[in-house]
Amino acid sequence: MSGEISEEQKQDIKDWFDRFDTDKDGKLSKEEITQLLRVVGNNPTDDDITQIFKEVDLDDSGLIDLEEFQTYYVNTIANVDEKQSLLEAFKCFDQNNDGFIERDELMKFMEDLSEEQAQGMIDIADKNGDGKVNIEEFVEMMMAI
Numbered sequence: 001m002s003g004e005i006s007e008e009q010k011q012d013i014k015d016w017f018d019r020f021d022t023d024k025d026g027k028l029s030k031e032e033i034t035q036l037l038r039v040v041g042n043n044p045t046d047d048d049i050t051q052i053f054k055e056v057d058l059d060d061s062g063l064i065d066l067e068e069f070q071t072y073y074v075n076t077i078a079n080v081d082e083k084q085s086l087l088e089a090f091k092c093f094d095q096n097n098d099g100f101i102e103r104d105e106l107m108k109f110m111e112d113l114s115e116e117q118a119q120g121m122i123d124i125a126d127k128n129g130d131g132k133v134n135i136e137e138f139v140e141m142m143m144a145i
Contacts, residue, residue, distance in 0.1 A: 056072045101122070103115065106122065
């Protein structure tokens with residue numbers, strides 16, 4: 001989710017912003033951002049929140065406005081959601097739960113693949129040359145698509 005975003009995505013971002021702008025001042029405080037991050041599955045420390053504000057609060061107001069939040073959302077929160085989805089997808093392929101996708105598992109999951117096609121897909125994603133795809137290789141490959 002990078003570059004231009006659609007009007008629908010902008011509205012989704014505004015909805016998230018409004019939901020956590022509990023005092024309705026049009027800005028998110030450190031407490032409000034902390035709550036939002038917890039809802040999306042993170043447990044940020046005070047240092048994490050301080051770092052986020054250093055990077056996102058461009059006008060140094062101590063609060064994050066909608067425009068700043070939109071940039072943060074697109075670059076961070078949406079990627080967290082995507083990575084979580086990819087982790088779930090990886091688990092579907094990794095049928096023996098050993099932390100790797102191997103050719104045979106890929107062929108079982110995608111029944112129309114030949115051995116050559118399955119091996120070709122493994123070879124493309126397999127950066128360390130061990131003949132199988134680990135979670136990092138899978139996420140990297142899928143994020144590049």
